[in-house]
Amino acid sequence: MPDTIDLTGSSPSMPRLTRSSTRALSSTTESSRKDQTTDASSQKPKIETISSLSSLGLSEEQHDALVSKRNWLTSHTIPIPRDAFRTFISIPKGYHTLLATFVFAQSEAGTAVCISPDGVLLTCAHCVAEEPSELTAKTSYVLLASFGEVVTAKVVAWDPIRDLALLQIDKAELRRRPFPFARIATSPPKFNTELLCIGHPGSEDLEAEHSGVKTDYDTLVLTEGTFRGLDKNQDPQDNSDIGALKHSCWTYWGHSGAGLFDRKTGALVGVHSSWDDKTGMRRGVPLEAVVAFVKEVEASKREDFAEDWRWYVWREPEPTTMPRD
Numbered sequence: 001m002p003d004t005i006d007l008t009g010s011s012p013s014m015p016r017l018t019r020s021s022t023r024a025l026s027s028t029t030e031s032s033r034k035d036q037t038t039d040a041s042s043q044k045p046k047i048e049t050i051s052s053l054s055s056l057g058l059s060e061e062q063h064d065a066l067v068s069k070r071n072w073l074t075s076h077t078i079p080i081p082r083d084a085f086r087t088f089i090s091i092p093k094g095y096h097t098l099l100a101t102f103v104f105a106q107s108e109a110g111t112a113v114c115i116s117p118d119g120v121l122l123t124c125a126h127c128v129a130e131e132p133s134e135l136t137a138k139t140s141y142v143l144l145a146s147f148g149e150v151v152t153a154k155v156v157a158w159d160p161i162r163d164l165a166l167l168q169i170d171k172a173e174l175r176r177r178p179f180p181f182a183r184i185a186t187s188p189p190k191f192n193t194e195l196l197c198i199g200h201p202g203s204e205d206l207e208a209e210h211s212g213v214k215t216d217y218d219t220l221v222l223t224e225g226t227f228r229g230l231d232k233n234q235d236p237q238d239n240s241d242i243g244a245l246k247h248s249c250w251t252y253w254g255h256s257g258a259g260l261f262d263r264k265t266g267a268l269v270g271v272h273s274s275w276d277d278k279t280g281m282r283r284g285v286p287l288e289a290v291v292a293f294v295k296e297v298e299a300s301k302r303e304d305f306a307e308d309w310r311w312y313v314w315r316e317p318e319p320t321t322m323p324r325d
Contacts, residue, residue, distance in 0.1 A: 044118060048171045050150055056142055058105075066105040066142060066150065072219040073103075074148035080222055084196055087266050097266040098146060099180035101259065103200035103220060105142040105150070109254025111199045112143060112167065113268065115294070117178030119169030121153055122294075123257030124273050124285070125160045128167070132158075141167060145180075146198075146220055149173050157297045162289045163239040163273050166297060182259055184294070185267035188287045193227040197249035197272055199258025217252060225249030227260075227269070228281065236288045243273040243283030251275065251282050260284055 050056070053063060078098070080088070088097050102121055104110035112123035121143070129135045140152050153167035169179065189195070201217040225248035230236055234244040247260060251272055260270040271285040 044177070045168070045170060047119065047169060047176055050152065050171050050173045053150065056150075056152065058142065062106055062142075065107040066144070069103060069105060069144055069219050070148050070150065073144060073146060076218065078146075078198075078218075078220055078222055081196075081224065081263075084263055084266075087264060096180035097182050097196075097259075097261055098198065098222075100182040101146045101198045101220065102143040102151070103146075104257075105144055109200050109202040110256055111254070111258040111272075113198075113257070113259035113271070114179050114181040115184060115268065117181050119151075119153075119172075119177060119179045120156075120181075121167040121169065122259075122268075122271065122290070123165050123167065124271060125158050125163045125165045126273075127257045128155050128165050129158060140170075143167075157293070159293055161238055161240050162293050163243065163285055164271065164289065164293045166294075182261070182268045183266070184290065185262060185265070185269045185287055189227040189262060189269045191227065191229050193269070194263035195225050195227055195247055195249055195269070196222060196261045196263050197225065197247070197251060197255065197258050198222050198261070199251060199255035199272060201252035202254030215252070223250040224263070225282070230286055231283075236286045237292060239273060239283075239285045239289060242276065243285050244289070245270045245284040245286040247272070247282050247284060249282060 100114040102112040110127040112121040115122045152171040153169045156168045157166040228246035236244045258272040274283045
């Protein structure tokens with residue numbers, strides 16, 4: 001029988017991401033942090049320390065949601081397929097597909113993935129704002145790393161057409177640069193490429209007859225699926241209504257912003273964003289849009305962002321014909 005994911009934790013043969021194995025996976029991050037020397041000429045903003053949760057200025061409801069999520073992340077394990085575990089532990093130093101995932105602390109959920117050791121988080125635009133006015137109303141967001149550390153981040157780029165946003169970590173409880181991060185793929189996935197999605201399903205059942213019904217889903221879930229191509233009637237750069245990428249990984253509301261990773265390489269090939277309520281097909285922002293978005297931000301060389309930051313898209317995606325249905 002092929003290895004399958006066990007979201008209930010009932011399979012004793014499945015490798016599990018425990019607190020100790022998390023430390024093992026992050027050991028190369030600690031090593032790379034020691035290897036890096038601080039560039040005195042760097043203009044990267046200083047990451048301040050979060051001294052206490054009370055300093056975040058959260059409402060009682062927001063505080064309770066944060067504490068609940070952190071308690072889960074620091075006390076539970078994330079079962080992963082055996083072959084994926086071997087892939088993740090063999091990824092070159094610095095890249096950490098699992099540890100790179102962050103969840104939004106608010107009760108409404110939402111997911112993000114770190115794409116740079118400098119603490120740059122990629123998520124969906126609608127996870128941080130539906131309208132431009134919301135960006136000025138809320139300048140800071142509280143998130144939790146997959147291992148439970150609390151950080152705050154500010155929006156530095158927002159593209160409602162591509163449905164992508166970048167946030168910059170500006171406060172953290174413990175960690176400093178470099179942060180665990182995921183590598184962006186250098187070429188689009190082929191049709192039926194096996195994928196893994198790591199995301200944060202919402203805690204409220206939106207399909208229940210009455211409001212307030214809890215789902216009891218885990219705070220962080222890893223699911224399996226395949227890449228199902230792009231919508232042939234949609235521009236890959238326009239994901240404002242629904243994501244152009246199609247995939248079959250199980251998701252729930254709150255998964256928006258979750259990374260879609262190539263199972264064999266651990267590289268980021270897309271970002272989950274929505275689903276088609278008519279067919280049930282899961283949708284996401286394709287790699288082409290992610291790469292174009294990140295490169296545009298980098299090219300802008302804004303004074304407060306991007307000029308001296310490390311990025312991990314080394315070359316343009318190789319010319320390929322994306323499978324479509």
